[in-house]
Amino acid sequence: MTEIYKKENFDVAVIGAGPSGLSAAITLKKSGIKNVVVLEREGEAGGIPRHCGHPPFGIREFKQLLTGPIYAKKLVVAAQNAGVNIKLKTTVTRLGTGGKLSITSPEGGQQLTARRVLLATGIRETPRSARLVSGSRALGIFTTGALQSMVYLKNRIPFRSPIIVGTEIVSYSALLTCRKAGIKPVAMLEEKPLPNVRWPIYQLTRWLGVPLFLQTNLVTILGKERVEGVEISDEKGHVRNIICDGVLFTGQYTPESSLARISHLEFDPKTNSPEVDEFGRCSDPVYYAAGNVVQPPRDQAKVPIYYTTKNLPNPVYNAGQCWSQGRTTAKYIVKDLAGNLPSSFYQSRG
Amino acid sequence: MSNSLKNKSTVKVDNSKSSLLGVADTAIIGGGVVGCAVARRLSLAGISVVLLEKASDILDGASKGNSAILHTGFDAPEGSLELACIRSGYREYLEIRESLNLPLLKTGALVAAWIPEEEERFPEILEKARNNGIEDLRQLSRQEILVMEPDISENIRAAIAVPSEFVIDPWSAPLAYLSQAVANGGQAFFNAEVKGGEFFGNHWMLQTKRGTIKATHVINCAGLFGDLVDAEILGQSEFTIKPRKGQFVVFDKAAGCLVRSIVLPVPSERTKGIVIFPTIFGNLAVGPTAEEQDSRNDASVNQVILQALHTQAVSKIPALANIPVTATYAGIRTATEKKEYRIVEDTERNWITLGGIRSTGLTAALGLAQYVHKLLEKQGAKFKSLDRAVVPIVPNLAEHLTRDWQTSGYGEIVCHCEMVTQREIGKALTGPIPAGNLDGLKRRTRATMGRCQGFYCAARLAELTEGKFAESLDIGACHD
Numbered sequence: 142m143t144e145i146y147k148k149e150n151f152d153v154a155v156i157g158a159g160p161s162g163l164s165a166a167i168t169l170k171k172s173g174i175k176n177v178v179v180l181e182r183e184g185e186a187g188g189i190p191r192h193c194g195h196p197p198f199g200i201r202e203f204k205q206l207l208t209g210p211i212y213a214k215k216l217v218v219a220a221q222n223a224g225v226n227i228k229l230k231t232t233v234t235r236l237g238t239g240g241k242l243s244i245t246s247p248e249g250g251q252q253l254t255a256r257r258v259l260l261a262t263g264i265r266e267t268p269r270s271a272r273l274v275s276g277s278r279a280l281g282i283f284t285t286g287a288l289q290s291m292v293y294l295k296n297r298i299p300f301r302s303p304i305i306v307g308t309e310i311v312s313y314s315a316l317l318t319c320r321k322a323g324i325k326p327v328a329m330l331e332e333k334p335l336p337n338v339r340w341p342i343y344q345l346t347r348w349l350g351v352p353l354f355l356q357t358n359l360v361t362i363l364g365k366e367r368v369e370g371v372e373i374s375d376e377k378g379h380v381r382n383i384i385c386d387g388v389l390f391t392g393q394y395t396p397e398s399s400l401a402r403i404s405h406l407e408f409d410p411k412t413n414s415p416e417v418d419e420f421g422r423c424s425d426p427v428y429y430a431a432g433n434v435v436q437p438p439r440d441q442a443k444v445p446i447y448y449t450t451k452n453l454p455n456p457v458y459n460a461g462q463c464w465s466q467g468r469t470t471a472k473y474i475v476k477d478l479a480g481n482l483p484s485s486f487y488q489s490r491g
Numbered sequence: 492m493s494n495s496l497k498n499k500s501t502v503k504v505d506n507s508k509s510s511l512l513g514v515a516d517t518a519i520i521g522g523g524v525v526g527c528a529v530a531r532r533l534s535l536a537g538i539s540v541v542l543l544e545k546a547s548d549i550l551d552g553a554s555k556g557n558s559a560i561l562h563t564g565f566d567a568p569e570g571s572l573e574l575a576c577i578r579s580g581y582r583e584y585l586e587i588r589e590s591l592n593l594p595l596l597k598t599g600a601l602v603a604a605w606i607p608e609e610e611e612r613f614p615e616i617l618e619k620a621r622n623n624g625i626e627d628l629r630q631l632s633r634q635e636i637l638v639m640e641p642d643i644s645e646n647i648r649a650a651i652a653v654p655s656e657f658v659i660d661p662w663s664a665p666l667a668y669l670s671q672a673v674a675n676g677g678q679a680f681f682n683a684e685v686k687g688g689e690f691f692g693n694h695w696m697l698q699t700k701r702g703t704i705k706a707t708h709v710i711n712c713a714g715l716f717g718d719l720v721d722a723e724i725l726g727q728s729e730f731t732i733k734p735r736k737g738q739f740v741v742f743d744k745a746a747g748c749l750v751r752s753i754v755l756p757v758p759s760e761r762t763k764g765i766v767i768f769p770t771i772f773g774n775l776a777v778g779p780t781a782e783e784q785d786s787r788n789d790a791s792v793n794q795v796i797l798q799a800l801h802t803q804a805v806s807k808i809p810a811l812a813n814i815p816v817t818a819t820y821a822g823i824r825t826a827t828e829k830k831e832y833r834i835v836e837d838t839e840r841n842w843i844t845l846g847g848i849r850s851t852g853l854t855a856a857l858g859l860a861q862y863v864h865k866l867l868e869k870q871g872a873k874f875k876s877l878d879r880a881v882v883p884i885v886p887n888l889a890e891h892l893t894r895d896w897q898t899s900g901y902g903e904i905v906c907h908c909e910m911v912t913q914r915e916i917g918k919a920l921t922g923p924i925p926a927g928n929l930d931g932l933k934r935r936t937r938a939t940m941g942r943c944q945g946f947y948c949a950a951r952l953a954e955l956t957e958g959k960f961a962e963s964l965d966i967g968a969c970h971d
Contacts, residue, residue: 249899268944410813
């Protein structure tokens with residue numbers, strides 16, 4: 142199977158170079174942990190903020206109002222200045238017991254052992270397929286993440302007049318991305334009687350001239366090669382067609398936790414997160430998780446001020462919260478390595 | 492073969508305006524799995540072939556969405572040509588698969604009974620299998636099943652084990668067949684829809700969108716459009732395609748370990764029932780539905796039906812309740828008025844139609860190709876064995892075998908969910924039969940077919956495929 146070309150040992154291996162992973166790595170280095178590596182599967186570090194081309198980023202971390210890409214660069218520079226070793230294009234393929242990681246990079250397969258491992262693999266939106274949406278599988282069906290990486294990283298657009306599904310904060314971020322790229326959404330859809338976001342954020346659709354349809358469902362996607370339209374139904378069940386050349390599914394966040402799901406770690410399928418204790422420690426006490434990869438049950442999540450409690454979406458943390466969590470969890474890891482953390486629930490359970 | 496067919500006059504075609512695109516002993520209409528298998532067999536038998544496909548890549552119709560099972564034929568109609576082709580196709584796949592680098596997942600199948608009425612039909616199923624020459628079936632008790640498949644619902648009553656039903660890669664296999672045809676002198680033309688044709692006593696002139704093809708024999712493998720091609724060129728079709736849609740739900744790879752067998756239903760008069768099956772790519776899938784429809788193109792999915800499939804899957808494998816859905820898709824089967832293959836042979840006009848090749852076509856394709864070879868021999872076609880046949884290999888996409896990312900020098904991983912490398916994408920875009928559209932690229936590499944469906948890699952993929960296809964992921968630059 143995989144050709145193993147070398148074996149390496151680290152004090153802490155962090156999986157994922159987004160805000161939580163980088164902030165944890167910086168904190169670990171600053172706390173005197175010598176051998177810290179960050180494993181990032183993309184060709185560039187920084188995580189999702191790399192393609193969120195608008196503020197507000199960096200208020201908590203840098204006391205500045207930054208766009209995502211600038212914020213991501215500052216985080217990476219901070220990590221490099223702290224002496225963090227970031228390995229790019231490096232994918233972890235298996236979490237083994239006792240911190241043994243199988244990884245692959247263009248040079249080949251490798252095994253790596255770390256005294257502690259931090260999962261910081263983040264979160265993504267739920268695509269069309271997992272929402273079981275009816276209709277054709279034409280070109281032009283996207284998530285915000287895919288749209289923003291196309292616009293901000295490659296300067297390209299996948300459609301000119303899409304319909305936007307969802308009214309989470311990311312949906313409004315998508316609206317701004319569209320505006321910046323010259324895309325004119327034809328409408329925004331929300332199944333419930335009111336948007337997820339509070340006033341005045343939902344006024345953004347009005348300012349941008351995009352109609353907001355409440356109590357409206359996406360019935361089916363039409364089109365052969367490319368999306369040609371959608372059928373939507375209102376609260377009375379009246380169905381009508383809207384012409385558009387794309388469908389943008391926004392939000393419905395789900396942790397990018399597939400590594401943990403197929404591993405030996407205890408996993409909560411309801412939140413799609415590895416189970417952690419109050420220190421962010423997993424069932425195998427060598428493993429920790431921080432940032433968006435661990436989500437609380439929806440009814441236990443802290444509600445951000447921009448959401449109405451009457452229509453709450455799946456929980457997700459912003460970059461600043463991830464950064465804080467990374468730092469906090471890193472401090473626990475430092476304590477743990479010094480032998481100063483209580484033994485875990487799973488250990489005492491035997 | 493009917494007399495009425497022979498008496499029909501051929502449609503006159505004006506050849507003066509279109510240039511000669513190619514000359515071959517045999518023209519094959521349609522690049523589905525059947526067309527690809529026929530192209531391979533005839534090329535290896537030493538006659539020249541040209542395959543004509545109306546889409547920009549192979550597998551654009553019925554062959555693109557199926558359950559990827561290599562059937563033994565245990566439940567095929569007794570004494571039918573379908574059974575004979577399934578049996579010979581099955582054997583040939585096992586003989587050639589290693590040389591072409593085609594995978595095989597030795598799952599076995601369980602015909603599962605959930606209610607007493609289903610169990611009562613077991614003797615009949617066992618007898619049919621024996622009559623069809625499949626001897627290794629055996630009945631399992633509930634306890635035996637639960638030991639073998641601990642994640643199957645305890646509501647199961649009994650099952651028949653069919654140890655030799657396997658899972659294969661439904662897209663790499665036909666690609667390998669056509670690749671071997673091309674490597675041995677065959678030609679394939681895409682965007683080459685056949686619009687008409689005329690028989691000149693000893694050869695055909697077929698008019699395609701790209702020019703005229705001169706060929707001694709024609710094999711119509713046009714699948715969902717087979718009856719229309721016959722009607723257009725021969726003047727009449729002996730059968731009518733009744734498109735039957737089948738929807739599927741694919742579960743995350745985390746479900747791959749839940750069931751090792753293909754779980755088949757006991758077919759009833761009312762419904763054939765749905766199958767739960769491991770895929771060669773490491774997922775678990777459920778489907779297909781059987782929905783009659785008029786459209787030969789509409790492979791759209793429906794939320795209510797997908798939810799019903801999901802519910803059925805969870806009722807049979809309860810742990811699936813905790814596994815996210817990765818993908819949904821639909822395929823269209825080429826059913827006809829009759830439950831059998833519709834082979835039409837017009838010996839006076841050197842024409843053979845392979846019609847109504849139903850859901851068993853993936854297995855039967857190689858067998859059908861052998862059958863066509865024999866028919867052509869009878870028609871007096873001149874074959875001469877190749878001194879040495881070229882055996883190309885196709886890239887492996889099977890999860891249980893070594894993937895490209897597991898060998899060094901792959902550049903970068905582009906699609907993280909399916910672990911698709913830059914090297915794989917490069918090869919798929921440049922091989923002897925390069926991907927002709929984005930779907931073709933997905934089928935050759937699995938890019939964007941995983942759980943995030945392009946959230947992470949759509950932008951990179953748009954960049955890597957820029958200018959390659961008529962329809963691309965992006966439609967231009969920002970503020971164009």
